[in-house]
Amino acid sequence: MASQLIPEELLERVAQRFKTLSEPIRLQLLNQMMVTSDEMSVMQLVEETGQQQANVSKHLTLMAREGILVRRKEGQKVYYRINDPSIHGICTLVCGRLQQEVDSNLELVEKS
Amino acid sequence: MASQLIPEELLERVAQRFKTLSEPIRLQLLNQMMVTSDEMSVMQLVEETGQQQANVSKHLTLMAREGILVRRKEGQKVYYRINDPSIHGICTLVCGRLQQEVDSNLELVEKS
DNA sequence: CTAATATATTCCTTTACTGGAATTTATGCA
DNA sequence: TGCATAAATTCCAGTAAAGGAATATATTAG
Structure with a gap:
């Protein structure tokens, strides 16, 4: 059945x-x-997130391996950018939904 | 800054x-x-997935706690359904992207 | 060549989570 | 009342992955 939303493969x-x-x-x-x-x-x-350099590097390397980021080396610096255009939409969807949930809960609290 | 795609909170x-x-x-x-x-x-x-009952139950319970599913009990049976309308879109986005990746890789293989 | 800067990697400990097996709880039926 | 069915829970062992610390690698500057 090809009508699967998430194909088995x-x-x-x-x-x-x-x-x-x-x-x-x-x-x-x-x-x-x-x-x-x-x-x-x-x-x-590292500066933006306030996390350890080694840790940031690990996570960036991981996401690059996954194809979410691309790596570009220039001199001693390495630049990463998002390679997966779907990330933006995915995060927007999830955030929208979770914000709704938060708001509904607030509403419930206020009603009580 | 409220312009964050993913708000800190x-x-x-x-x-x-x-x-x-x-x-x-x-x-x-x-x-x-x-x-x-x-x-x-x-x-x-359980039948559709071929997984153990206990395991399926655990995962359903978990997703219900997370607000992704809702639980409805009727007699001795419990029915679950999706409560989060964003799930469909999220999965569609991810699948679309991953299918693209798979296709690109196939292309590369065939070219070689 | 040496020091400094930027990034990556390795080693280690700790934590979290998964599935299996067995058991418990709840409901319906004889 | 007792049995069968449906679902949930508990306990346990195995595994995966995260962060910290230290170290390695690469590039540039002096």
């Missing part, structure tokens, strides 16, 4: 993609790059 | 949502419910 990959997005620091990094809408060096991202 | 929750979606069996369950576009009992889902 993609199941593992889809899960993997979500797993990659399931870490706050990685979302922070992606968020920075989306807001900047440009490539950013590791150091810039 | 939502960061943890967004990550959590992605983590919930990062398990193949859970995606299978969601897929079934989306394809059926109706609620399904635990047993139905």
Whole structure:
């Protein structure tokens, strides 16, 4: 049946993609790059996120391996940017939904 | 700055949502419910996925706690259905992107 | 050649989560 | 009342992955 929303062959990959997005620091990094809408060096991202350099580097390397980011080396610096155009929409959808949930809960609290 | 794509306050929750979606069996369950576009009992889902009852139950309970599913009990049966309308779009986006990646790789292989 | 800067990698400990097996709880039926 | 069915829960062992610290690699400047 080709009418599957998630084709059997993609199941593992889809899960993997979500797993990659399931870490706050990685979302922070992606968020920075989306807001900047440009490539950013590791150091810039370290500063923006306040995380350890080694840690940031690990997460960037991981996301690059997953195909979410691309890496460009220039001199001693390495620039990363988002390679997956769907990331923006995905995050927008999830955030929209979660914001709704938060708002509904607030409403409930206020009503009580 | 309110122009953040992922607001700081939502960061943890967004990550959590992605983590919930990062398990193949859970995606299978969601897929079934989306394809059926109706609620399904635990047993139905056990049959469709071929997984252990206890395991299916655990994952359903988890997703219900997360607000992705709703639980309705009728007699001795429990029916679950998708409560989060964004799930469909999110999965569609990710699948579309990953299918593209797969296709590009195939192309590369054939060219060589 | 040496020091400094930028990034990546390795090692380690800790934590979180998964599935299996067994058990418990709840409901319906004889 | 007791049995069967449906679902949930508990306990457990195995695994994966995260962050910290230290170190390695690469590039540029002096």
